[in-house]
Amino acid sequence: MTPVSYGDIFRILTPETILEVVSLLVLFVDLAWLRRASQAVRMRTASLLGAFGSLLSLLWLLPNHAAISAMGGALVSDTTVAALQAGILGLTVLVLLLGIRERFSRNPGEYVALVLLATTGMLLVAAARDLLLIFVSLELLSLSLYVLAAFAKARAASAESALKYYLFGGISAAFMLFGFSYLYGLAGTTYLPAIAARLSQLPLSPIELVAFVLVAVGLGFKVAAAPFHLWAPDTYAGAPAPVAALIASGSKVASFAVLIAVTAALVPAWGWTAALLCMAAASILLGNLSALVQTSVRRILACSAIAHAGYMLLGIAAHTTASNQAVLVYALTYALTTVGAFAVVALVERSTGSDRLDAFAGLSARSPLVAATLLVFLLSLAGIPPLVGFWVKFQLFAAVLQAPAATGWGLGMVVLAIAGSAVSLYYYLQVLKRAYVTASADSSPIDVTPLESFLLVLLAAAVLVLGLFPGLISGFFAMF
């Protein structure tokens, strides 16, 4: 029994600690001093404080990460993990700042505190390499998100979305825990690398397959992969916009990170790859096809999220260094793009009260800037060069085709994925058609604050510049 190094644990957990402290501080400030202040002031203060806390955590992370592990390897920090955590923190900052004018909640302090708790969960998920720790941090993330999804108490849709999210989430978490228990039973350990070593010695047994399926249910739910995707459209449509953005961005990044870590342990057995491929194919087909008939932009984004999850699962199934790296880059840039898209949806909703396709009519006349950023975000999601969405797809598919594990299925699945993304152009263009082609009766400008314009332009510029100079992305990972 090696002595526990509390110093290392603390070093790894400092960003999380900062977030926890700030979340308490937000609650305190909101409840102690601002009780009589107006709703807007409270929301602004809480959001700014929360964004500040995340930024602080991010700034601490930049110089102070090291390749260390704690608790016998259950918790690791290396360059990739640090880069992911930095990305997640950055996404939280953006979500909080873009939601600064939201009025869905009468308890802004609690909203921001929960967002920070969810972010803490994401950071932990990205760093965890032990089944128990993975489960605990995933639950921290999920429970915070369930509550957040229900935060717009005045709207029935919000409650419905949270209930669906919670019921599906609760059941799939139970499945996953059950699967983890089988894995523990098979391998005699909860530590992922040790599981990998043990499983590679065992022949594939039915119990192992059962365990794989159960784990796939849980993780498939988190990344919204078909057939465990049913919650996604309703939750994306009903949850408050910033929460939906958080579910679609930071939570996705963290879930893909843990999926990669788990895959590293389970991939010696072919059953796991098969499970991943089934989910990937189903997600690509269902996501793209169901998006075709949606009339709500949030639902389109949800269906497209399912499809994108399918593409990323291919990279995870290929499981080489290059493909894992490509998946992480894909997840981060996808999250960045989605945050931008949700910000535009939120602006349109605030102006028209709806996220239906028709609400976007005449957007280019009402606000050329917002329409132009929406154009950039959606075309990037569709994978049109020179935007970053094209580059990450290219990198991902190239990595899959080159992976030795993918010789049997690589080409077929890549063809399916590319065909799927060809279909996807149709529904993205449906939104852009409303924004640019259809004229609207209402031509009053959309109300956008300078901060929102700035953030939207920043995001759109990032999507464009990262696409033009993809070297910058590896530069970001090299910073750590």
Added chain:
Amino acid sequence: MLAWTIYLSFGGALLIALFARKQPQLARVLALVTAVAGFLLAVWAFATQTGVTAIADCDWIPAMGIRYTLAADGISRVLVLLTGLASVSGVLFSWNIERRAGEFFAFYLALIGGVYGVFLSADLFLFFVFYEIAIVPKYFLIAIWGSTRREYGAMKLALYSFLGSAMVLVGLLAAYAVSGGHTLNLTALQQYPFPISFQMWAFPLVFLGFAILAGMWPLHTWAPTGHVAAPTAASMLLAGVVMKLGAYGCLRVAMTLFPHGMDPWGWSFLGIGSWRTVFALLAVIGIVYGAVVALIQNDFKFVIGYSSVSHMGLVLLGLMTLSQIGLDGAVLQMFSHGILAGLLFAVVGRIVYERTHTRDLQALSRMHLSRTLPFAAWLFVMVGMASMGLPGFSGFIAELQVLIGAWTAFPVFTILAGVGIVVGVAYTWRAMQTAFFSDAPATGQTAHSTESFEPITWAEKTGVLLLLAASLVVGLAPRILLDQITPAVLALPHALLSGGRI
């Protein structure tokens, strides 16, 4: 230097989008200046350069061996020149656009920039990036400023294009993975010995992907609907230049990288024994089918739309001849059709339609346009003759070369293609007769025949002059182009010039 055609176009698009959204006049002038600058650069390069010239080469994505490489050979320079001509005349024929003019010219120049980029790329990844950049502006140009069923036509065109580029992307990724993932440079890949079994499926996939954009039957259906729905300048560009992107991709990527994909299969079915024969057959069907369908159209623009399918079939047939003269003819036909399709769409979509507000041949026949719009009538006579392939215009020499090249390889197909060209005479004649020189009596509702149409503007005259002069010059002295094209064709892989492996 030639790279500035790309940068100028995108820069112009950005400038207009940012600063000239509300000032149509400023947008027009800026667009014209940009287009003329690009055209002058193209002329300069065409007149002064020979052989393969490197334009730019620097690291882009070192981790994957992708470089930003631009280069031009004779074929590129000819097509860049065509793009320059089409872009200038397109701006001139769009001079009357008032609604959202800033956005129109921004999308227009973005499309032009993408097209220049494709013709100049020497790295496959870069090629593909520019190729896809050209898709989105097309959609918006048609959907916002188009006419008949514009949203349907625009979406169909965008999806067909995207489907084609998805097929190309699969081939590109596979070629990258098979060749070891070190480079996507076209010259380097050309030297890589791809396994024959790989070429056998990669070639048809990539060729078909590009051929969709070149309007190959039976995947041509986006072309007539798209061309008809598009505003005049966009139809001119679509038929004139964008379809050439497809044909250029077929030649530069599919055929050059996977020449053995055209080898015989070793067995044959109804005389079809290789992908080469399959595509030659489809090209011939396109020639005849396009011409026959054009013969029975009542919408003037559909006549031109289907004639484009027919003429692009000649380009594809020329490519499949795998002989120097056939390839020469194919490239020449790309140039010639680019000019003539532009002119035809300008006459029908701008000069006639903007004045009569109808494209229905029966309605036009009652307007006695030869008297009320003599400029349009005589212009159509000239362009129609050029389009039929009369000697003296650019179409003649191009079609002749294609047919001579095809004769040795596919005698039966050549005869069929000849029939298609004869039908071409018929539909042009019919359209000309009905639209301009009919003596059908004017009915009450078409009182237009007595009132005078607004006069032809300077912009229209300049555009017409530019394109017609280009067609005449090339028709009278094809050497000017062939001196550039032939060395570039001779530099292609030997398998493409030697009639393929039998």
